[in-house]
Structures are given as C-alpha cells and as structure tokens.
Amino acid sequence: MTSTTSTTSTTSPVAAVKNPALGPFHDGREMALAALLAVLAGATGAAAWLYTSGWYVTFMTGNSERMVLEHLKGNHALGISAATAVAAFLFGVGTATLARLYLWRKARHGATIMATSASFVAWLCDVLLPDDGPQIGAIPVLCLAFGLGALNTSISRRGEVVMPLSYVTGTLVKIGQGASLHLAGVTRWAWVPHLSTYIGFLTGAAAGGIAFSVIGTQDSLLALWIIGALITLGAWRLDHPRFLVHDER
Numbered sequence: 001m002t003s004t005t006s007t008t009s010t011t012s013p014v015a016a017v018k019n020p021a022l023g024p025f026h027d028g029r030e031m032a033l034a035a036l037l038a039v040l041a042g043a044t045g046a047a048a049w050l051y052t053s054g055w056y057v058t059f060m061t062g063n064s065e066r067m068v069l070e071h072l073k074g075n076h077a078l079g080i081s082a083a084t085a086v087a088a089f090l091f092g093v094g095t096a097t098l099a100r101l102y103l104w105r106k107a108r109h110g111a112t113i114m115a116t117s118a119s120f121v122a123w124l125c126d127v128l129l130p131d132d133g134p135q136i137g138a139i140p141v142l143c144l145a146f147g148l149g150a151l152n153t154s155i156s157r158r159g160e161v162v163m164p165l166s167y168v169t170g171t172l173v174k175i176g177q178g179a180s181l182h183l184a185g186v187t188r189w190a191w192v193p194h195l196s197t198y199i200g201f202l203t204g205a206a207a208g209g210i211a212f213s214v215i216g217t218q219d220s221l222l223a224l225w226i227i228g229a230l231i232t233l234g235a236w237r238l239d240h241p242r243f244l245v246h247d248e249r
Helices: 028-052 060-072 076-102 110-128 134-151 168-183 192-215 217-238 241-247
Strands: none
Touching: 028 110, 028 134, 028 192, 028 217, 060 076, 076 110, 076 134, 110 134, 110 217, 168 192, 192 217
16 A cells, blocks of 8 residues: 555656756747847847937946936936936836736737837837927937836746846846856756847847948837837747746746
8 A cells, every 4th residue: 555655746846847948938939039029129229329329228227327326417417317218117117017917918929019119109209209309309219218118028927027138237147157057067058048038139239230320320210110020020920828828827
C-alpha cells in the first residue's frame, strides 16, 4: 500500500519547469512579440527626439529629475514641460491598463493600437494646429508620451508589467546581472530575453532615425504612424489566445 501512494507527485514539478532563456515570456513567440513592440518603442523615442531636437519621451527618469531641477535653475517652463511628459506617460499606462480590463480582455495587442493611434493624433496635431508657440508644439510630443506609456503595458501578468519596452535602464541591469549569473554558473541564459528586447529597441531607434533623416523631420510623425501600423499588424499576427490564459495564472 505504501508504494502506490508515492509515485504520482514526483514528475509533475519537472514538467512545469520553463527554460530560463525565456525569462518572463511564455514561449519564443511571445519573446518575438516583445522584441517587435520594443522596435515601436525605439522608433517612438527617435521620432520625439528628432521632432523636438532633444526631448526624450522614453526617459522618464530624466524627465522626473528635470521637473524638479529646472525649477531650481529658474527654468520653470522646462520644468513644467517635463512634468507634463511624465503625466502623459502615466495617463497612457493607466488608460491602457483599464482598457485591458474592460475593453479588450481577449486581445493583448490593444495597447499597440493605442500607441499607433497616438502617433496618428500627434501627426494630425502637427499638421492642423498653428505653430504659434512652444505650448502648441508640445502637444504632439505629449501624444507620443501617452502612446509609449500605453505600449509598456503590453506584456503583463495579472495586471503587472513583467517586461517594460522602453525602460532601457532596467533592461540593461537585467542583462548585466543575468550575464554575470551565467558566468558564475548560477542561472543559464536568463539574460537572453532582456537582450532580445533591448536589440529590438535599438533596431527601432536606428530604423526610425534613418527613415526620419531621409524623409525629413517634418514628416517624421507620419512615418512613425506608418511604422506603427505595420508593427500593429505584426503584433496581431504574433499574439495568441493562449497568452491570455497564461497571463491570468
């Protein structure tokens, strides 16, 4: 009787072990999806930087410091602009999170649609609004910050983001730590998923920068929208219903 009760519980934990090279991803398909979305994040950052000649919408750490330090230097307008960028980014994160809960529970690529739509609105504002001052010129950039915040919610588990797409500082920390643990023989290949996302971000920044340099800064927002539309289509193809089931576990 003792031999029949101890044979069923020893094999199931082994089957549940996931390859460390997948990191927070369910499988290689989701890793490719994250890398593709990181391309859009990099291209969005490039568009904002070229449009404003130096305003980063991917660098919320720097914007948070600027919204304090610029006031100490007496540059109140710059401090306020940095604060509005942070606020727009947070608004994008919150809006996409609520939309995921109530509007597109069966489709994770909705955040990509939001980011692409935000770039389209940014282009429309750039075309239609009169260029009468820095306040008007800031509106397209705030649209991009909103879209980037939404995009960062794409890879989530139970409402918590597990792979930020534009938080490059954290990604580099994961790469460096994972590589060191690999060399020490503690955990193998844990740095691979973060490196794939980082390469995607660099690819987007490079491709966006080259495209925008060729067609001119004035059309960079339109080019971003076209890139976003293509990536949205790719994200829709890469997304899979089984991810939604796994996300809730």
